Amino acid sequence: MKTVIRTLAVAAAATTIFTVGALAAEKGKSVGEAGYVWNSGGGEEDEALKLKPNAKAGKDVFEVCSACHQPEGWGLTDGTFPQLAGQHFKVIIKQLADIRAGNRDNPTMYPFALPSQIGGAQAVADVAAYIQTLKMNPENGKGEGNDLELGKKLFAENCAKCHGPNGEGNNEKFFPRIQAQHYAYLMRQYESIKGGKRRNANPDMVKQIQHFTERDTKAVLDYVSRLPAPADKVAPKGWKNPDFQ
Amino acid sequence: MHSSQKFIAAAAAASVVAMLAAAAPALAADGKALFTAKGCVACHGVEGRKPTLPTYPRLAGQNPDYLFQQLSDIKGGNRTNGQTVAVMKPIVSKIADDELRALADYLGSLGPFAVADAKGPDGPGKQLFLTKTCFACHGKEGNKPVLKNYPFTAGQNKAYLLQQMKDIKSGKRTNGAVSAMAPVMHLVPDEDMPAIAEYLSNVK
Numbered sequence: 001m002k003t004v005i006r007t008l009a010v011a012a013a014a015t016t017i018f019t020v021g022a023l024a025a026e027k028g029k030s031v032g033e034a035g036y037v038w039n040s041g042g043g044e045e046d047e048a049l050k051l052k053p054n055a056k057a058g059k060d061v062f063e064v065c066s067a068c069h070q071p072e073g074w075g076l077t078d079g080t081f082p083q084l085a086g087q088h089f090k091v092i093i094k095q096l097a098d099i100r101a102g103n104r105d106n107p108t109m110y111p112f113a114l115p116s117q118i119g120g121a122q123a124v125a126d127v128a129a130y131i132q133t134l135k136m137n138p139e140n141g142k143g144e145g146n147d148l149e150l151g152k153k154l155f156a157e158n159c160a161k162c163h164g165p166n167g168e169g170n171n172e173k174f175f176p177r178i179q180a181q182h183y184a185y186l187m188r189q190y191e192s193i194k195g196g197k198r199r200n201a202n203p204d205m206v207k208q209i210q211h212f213t214e215r216d217t218k219a220v221l222d223y224v225s226r227l228p229a230p231a232d233k234v235a236p237k238g239w240k241n242p243d244f245q
Numbered sequence: 246m247h248s249s250q251k252f253i254a255a256a257a258a259a260s261v262v263a264m265l266a267a268a269a270p271a272l273a274a275d276g277k278a279l280f281t282a283k284g285c286v287a288c289h290g291v292e293g294r295k296p297t298l299p300t301y302p303r304l305a306g307q308n309p310d311y312l313f314q315q316l317s318d319i320k321g322g323n324r325t326n327g328q329t330v331a332v333m334k335p336i337v338s339k340i341a342d343d344e345l346r347a348l349a350d351y352l353g354s355l356g357p358f359a360v361a362d363a364k365g366p367d368g369p370g371k372q373l374f375l376t377k378t379c380f381a382c383h384g385k386e387g388n389k390p391v392l393k394n395y396p397f398t399a400g401q402n403k404a405y406l407l408q409q410m411k412d413i414k415s416g417k418r419t420n421g422a423v424s425a426m427a428p429v430m431h432l433v434p435d436e437d438m439p440a441i442a443e444y445l446s447n448v449k
Contacts, residue, residue, distance in 0.1 A: 064381075067378055067380065067381035068378050068381055068429075076432075078432075080428070080429060080431070080432060107422065107424040107425035107428075108382075108425045108426070108428050108429060110425065111382065111391045111392045111395075111425075112381070112391070117391060
């Protein structure tokens with residue numbers, strides 16, 4: 001009698017699992033959706049932030065990333081892949097966690113954010129730590145350079161209060177370093193944020209840039225691409241990462 | 246057995262049957278039989294190993310999730326490049342979805358697409374395959390796709406590969422995981438594509 005009941009219970013449980021299907025990570029809300037809170041944390045982001053990062057282990061993880069972001073972490077100057085070198089630890093963790101959880105849509109990047117490719121929360125922390133050891137590209141992709149006065153003005157009035165007076169960002173507040181980032185990548189993310197396609201965007205930023213004209217956008221992002229990173233964060237020209245030679 | 250025990254035993258059996266039925270509808274469709282019955286052999290060759298034209302793709306051992314996506318997309322009109330509309334759509338439109346799945350699973354079971362240690366010739370094509378970041382998603386030698394819904398490309402027909410690269414770059418093909426590939430295709434000049442296709446087709 002007891003065995004029969006146990007068998008029935010197992011069969012019932014199995015049926016439930018089959019019908020519910022694979023247990024997927026819960027997607028968060030998107031910017032613009034009621035109840036969206038930017039950087040609400042939780043999930044793997046929190047997990048990774050609590051762990052002790054190991055940059056040495058992160059180097060092995062980074063090998064996967066280097067295929068596109070380059071061994072130096074400089075990405076491509078045409079903006080296809082962003083520069084990761086110099087990006088803040090917490091920003092990297094958050095973006096990886098968001099891509100992984102489906103809160104930031106990036107089909108090309110998606111497989112490489114998965115645990116099956118790079119590992120769990122520890123790997124996320126480790127690779128973010130390794131990236132901190134990389135110096136930045138001294139020759140990042142820039143804009144046309146013909147409207148920088150307007151760019152400077154717009155930057156000071158709109159962007160500096162979050163991204164810093166030199167576009168250096170803020171690790172504690174999860175605001176990315178944008179100085180010396182590739183112009184074309186800045187353009188793409190900016191348009192994506194403005195248009196609501198980037199679902200993990202900061203709603204204050206989305207609102208603020210709505211009134212920017214095309215000229216404004218080009219001017220300010222060109223200006224940002226030319227904001228130099230601190231000298232001690234920048235590599236010499238032609239530097240190659242010895243970790244991957 | 247008491248009547249209450251009989252009832253419980255019957256309920257347990259019914260539950261197991263329901264569980265099996267919910268979990269495996271494709272058991273009813275025979276992929277191997279369908280591959281012949283629906284005429285696939287005529288173009289893709291026996292077991293999808295040796296297509297009759299170089300512009301048709303090899304299928305044996307391809308990732309089933311990838312194949313199912315292609316069949317569904319051709320049927321549903323989301324993939325319209327090459328011969329997919331003129332030749333394939335009329336055929337797959339008459340095939341039920343669970344049968345398409347059975348076909349995909351059958352073809353996937355005929356693997357490997359290329360042997361595990363397959364290698365292609367050194368040269369410009371191989372170099373391009375690395376420097377243009379193709380290997381990141383398709384694996385070294387095009388033989389280890391990073392997701393189950395990405396295709397093996399190692400040893401695929403050269404003319405077919407070339408057509409897909411062109412169509413993905415130009416936007417003629419936009420279905421499924423092409424959304425992951427399309428954004429990087431501007432990195433590949435048109436004149437470099439034949440070398441890449443040549444290299445991949447010779448991976449064995």
